[in-house]
Structures are given as structure tokens and as C-alpha cells.
Amino acid sequence: MKRIMTCIECPQGCRLEIETDGSRVAGVTGQKCPRGAKYARQEIESPMRTLTTSVLTRGLELKMLPVRTSRPIPKGSIFEAMEAVKRIVVTSPVKAGAVVAPNFLGLGADLVACRSIAKL
Amino acid sequence: METRDLIIVGGGPAGMAAALAARAAGVGDVLLLERDQHLGGILNQCIHPGFGLHHFKAELTGPEYADRFVELVKGDPGIEVRLRSFAVKLTKDRELSFLRPGALEEVKARAVILATGCRERTREMILIPGSRPAGVYPAGLAQKMVNIEGWIPGREAVIIGSGDIGLIMARRMALEGVKVKAVVEIQKTSRGLVRNVVQCLEDFGIPLYFQHRVAAIRGRDRVESVDVVRVDDGLKDIPGSGFKITCDTALISVGLIPENELLEMAGAEIDRRTNTPVAAEVNLTSIPGVFACGNACKVYDLVDWVTRDSGVAGRMAAEYLAGGKAV
Numbered sequence: 001m002k003r004i005m006t007c008i009e010c011p012q013g014c015r016l017e018i019e020t021d022g023s024r025v026a027g028v029t030g031q032k033c034p035r036g037a038k039y040a041r042q043e044i045e046s047p048m049r050t051l052t053t054s055v056l057t058r059g060l061e062l063k064m065l066p067v068r069t070s071r072p073i074p075k076g077s078i079f080e081a082m083e084a085v086k087r088i089v090v091t092s093p094v095k096a097g098a099v100v101a102p103n104f105l106g107l108g109a110d111l112v113a114c115r116s117i118a119k120l
Numbered sequence: 121m122e123t124r125d126l127i128i129v130g131g132g133p134a135g136m137a138a139a140l141a142a143r144a145a146g147v148g149d150v151l152l153l154e155r156d157q158h159l160g161g162i163l164n165q166c167i168h169p170g171f172g173l174h175h176f177k178a179e180l181t182g183p184e185y186a187d188r189f190v191e192l193v194k195g196d197p198g199i200e201v202r203l204r205s206f207a208v209k210l211t212k213d214r215e216l217s218f219l220r221p222g223a224l225e226e227v228k229a230r231a232v233i234l235a236t237g238c239r240e241r242t243r244e245m246i247l248i249p250g251s252r253p254a255g256v257y258p259a260g261l262a263q264k265m266v267n268i269e270g271w272i273p274g275r276e277a278v279i280i281g282s283g284d285i286g287l288i289m290a291r292r293m294a295l296e297g298v299k300v301k302a303v304v305e306i307q308k309t310s311r312g313l314v315r316n317v318v319q320c321l322e323d324f325g326i327p328l329y330f331q332h333r334v335a336a337i338r339g340r341d342r343v344e345s346v347d348v349v350r351v352d353d354g355l356k357d358i359p360g361s362g363f364k365i366t367c368d369t370a371l372i373s374v375g376l377i378p379e380n381e382l383l384e385m386a387g388a389e390i391d392r393r394t395n396t397p398v399a400a401e402v403n404l405t406s407i408p409g410v411f412a413c414g415n416a417c418k419v420y421d422l423v424d425w426v427t428r429d430s431g432v433a434g435r436m437a438a439e440y441l442a443g444g445k446a447v
Binding site for chain 2: 115
């Protein structure tokens with residue numbers, strides 16, 4: 001079975017042609033870099049996404065702190081993760097890259113701050 | 121009037137890259153003006169990933185990309201950063217006035233780089249008829265509300281135009297629990313990056329209507345619905361194709377328009393169609409010693425190229441200053 005997919009590893013958006021039996025990838029063409037084939041395999045076999053969102057703060061210079069998962073998490077866990085993010089409030093200053101929630105939801109990825117934030 | 125070597129207006133990615141490049145090329149004295157309370161410009165509200173793949177060979181979010189430059193700018197004793205400083209006037213002799221809390225300051229520059237970015241095109245600019253209820257926002261403004269101010273503009277949204285900001289906001293609102301009912305695009309293809317169509321819409325099952333337009337926005341106090349109609353290849357409405365989508369929010373994502381009022385005040389030649397400076401090459405303006413870079417010069421789709429080209433602007437300004445052509 002042939003599937004057409006757009007690689008979203010970077011903004012170039014290569015058009016990938018993937019030979020697959022439904023759950024496993026046999027071959028990929030159309031990618032401009034090696035990330036394309038890796039992406040196609042991942043996307044067919046177990047799709048992952050990096051979650052970026054923001055969490056509430058209290059007593060800090062900004063109302064919201066932008067955060068991201070340190071590595072991609074399963075696509076199917078995104079909304080569960082959003083629910084958990086809503087329960088987090090950051091109350092002390094952090095540096096960019098600081099871990100806000102370690103091993104978030106047991107998914108093997110940390111929730112990390114995307115910028116530094118100081119006291120009010 | 122105080123005289124400075126180089127004044128840069130705008131502390132976003134363009135202004136910061138220009139400042140750092142000018143310093144590296146030997147400019148001793150840089151004044152960087154930023155109207156917000158933080159450096160970083162629009163990157164601060166672009167919390168999604170996808171920045172820096174070319175420049176840093178790493179996938180960063182907007183704030184992370186900005187942070188790398190903010191650290192360098194703050195660490196450079198030759199760059200004076202003035203926050204909450206809003207440039208209001210520029211003359212052809214490079215005399216610049218700016219407002220800061222409590223004062224209007226005037227300063228003369230040997231060279232100026234304008235890195236003032238863009239504004240969003242609005243509902244008025246695409247002439248959508250209908251009533252004028254609350255709930256109609258430019259997509260970038262909605263992005264600021266959600267990501268910086270921490271509030272959600274509505275519960276059911278329709279996005280007008282498929283520019284990158286609109287696509288990214290479709291996903292952002294969907295993540296926050298808003299029902300994004302449609303993205304409506306008058307053209308046959310999206311104006312945004314392919315990857316944004318894929319990961320912002322397909323992942324969340326948000327329908328994208330190509331060759332459709334919003335013919336009216338309805339509602340008394342608050343948006344209640346939008347009328348959508350299919351158009352033909354000549355962008356004319358196809359009779360009988362109209363339908364209604366109920367929603368309480370409409371986000372407008374129909375492109376950006378460079379913010380070049382300062383340049384215009386100084387008497388430089390501006391292309392009326394694109395609102396960009398008219399000049400022989402990128403980063404130049406028709407006034408010697410006044411440069412423009414980043415989205416104020418032309419609308420970019422990747423910040424990596426803003427960084428690259430703005431660095432060139434910084435070096436051009438340095439060369440101009442070293443050439444002794446100043447004042």
C-alpha cells in the first residue's frame with residue numbers, strides 16, 4: 001500500500017511517498033534529508049508530537065510561562081497532557097531550559113521552561 | 121542633541137541580529153530601542169516550535185530562539201538597550217524622537233536601522249460586511265491573548281485566511297479546548313507553510329475550506345455566525361453555494377503589512393502596494409545611512425532568514441559608518 005505524507009520535521013515540508021503494509025514501513029522516497037525517512041517510519045508506527053503550551057504563574061513578571069516537552073510525546077496523549085498542564089502554577093523564577101515538571105505524566109519527557117522569568 | 125553612532129529601532133529578532141552584527145563589524149556604540157518591556161518582539165508570543173532549524177540546527181520555540189539573542193545582546197557592553205521606548209519621529213537627517221516612561225527624548229544618529237516589523241492586516245482591509253460585534257480578532261492579537269495574557273478569546277471559532285498565524289492559532293485554540301469549526305481560504309492553496317497545514321489542522325481534524333470566503337460576520341453584541349460562500353477561479357461567488365457556521369469568535373489571518381511610518385516621516389520612498397522601502401537592494405532605503413531589516417523590509421516566513429539578512433543590515437551600517445559618510 002502506498003501512502004503520501006508531508007514531512008513536518010522542518011518547514012520545507014517534503015512530500016514523502018511511503019510504501020507500507022499498514023503498520024510497518026517498507027520504503028520511503030521524496031525526502032530531502034535523512035530525517036524524512038525516520039519521520040515516515042515514526043509517523044506510521046507510533047506518531048509523536050512535541051507539546052508546546054504555556055502555564056500560569058503567580059508573583060512573576062509575566063502571567064504565563066511558555067513551556068515545552070523535552071522530547072516528543074505520543075500524539076494520543078496530547079489532550080491528557082493539556083489537562084495536566086492546566087493544574088500547574090509556577091511561583092518561583094526559572095531560567096530558560098529549567099524543568100517545570102519532571103517525567104511529565106510518566107511519558108519519559110520533562111516539561112521545560114522556554115524562557116527565563118523573574119520575580120515581579 | 122546627543123549623537124550616537126547607530127540607533128536600531130525594534131528589539132525583535134531583526135533588531136537584535138543587526139545590533140550584534142554591527143558590533144562584530146566594529147561599531148562601538150549601539151542604542152537599541154524597544155517599545156515592549158522585554159526584548160524578543162513577536163517571538164515571545166510564538167510559543168510553538170519550528171524556529172532555528174537553519175540558524176541553530178535545532179528546533180526551538182519562539183521564546184527559546186529569542187532568548188539566545190537576548191543573552192548575547194545583554195552581555196555586550198557596546199549595546200545600550202532601552203525598553204519601553206517608543207520611537208515616534210524620524211527626520212531625513214537621522215534625528216530620532218522616542219517616548220519613554222515620563223519623557224520624550226531626542227537623539228541624533230550617524231546611522232539608523234529600522235527593525236520595526238509588521239502589523240496585521242485587518243477585517244477592514246479585506247472588506248468583510250456584516251455587523252460589528254465583539255469577537256472579531258486579528259489572529260496575532262488572539263495569539264498574544266492566549267500565550268501572554270492567559271485568556272481564551274472564545275469557545276467556537278472560525279479562522280478567516282490560512283496564513284501561518286491563523287493555522288498556528290487553530291491548533292493553539294484547539295489545544296486549549298476551543299472548538300475550531302473551520303479555516304476559510306479564498307485561494308486554492310494555503311498561504312502558510314505546508315507543515316503548518318499538516319500539524320495544525322490535520323492533527324486536530326479541523327476542516328480547511330479552499331476557494332471559500334466569509335461573506336459576512338453576523339451577531340448583535342457578540343459574533344453569532346459567519347456566512348461562507350464558495351468562489352470560482354475568478355474569486356466570484358458561486359450562487360447557491362452559501363452556508364452558515366455558528367461561532368462566537370472569528371480570527372482574521374490575512375497577511376501582514378510592514379510598519380514603516382518612521383521611514384515615511386523621514387521622507388523615504390515607500391512602495392504603496394507592499395508598504396516596504398523602495399531601494400536597490402534588500403536592507404537599504406532611499407535615504408543614505410537609514411537601513412531597514414526584518415519584516416519592516418519585506419515579509420519573511422522564517423525567522424532564520426530574518427536573522428541572516430538583518431546581520432547583513434548590521435554590517436552595511438558598520439561599513440557606512442566606517443566610510444566616513446556620516447553626518
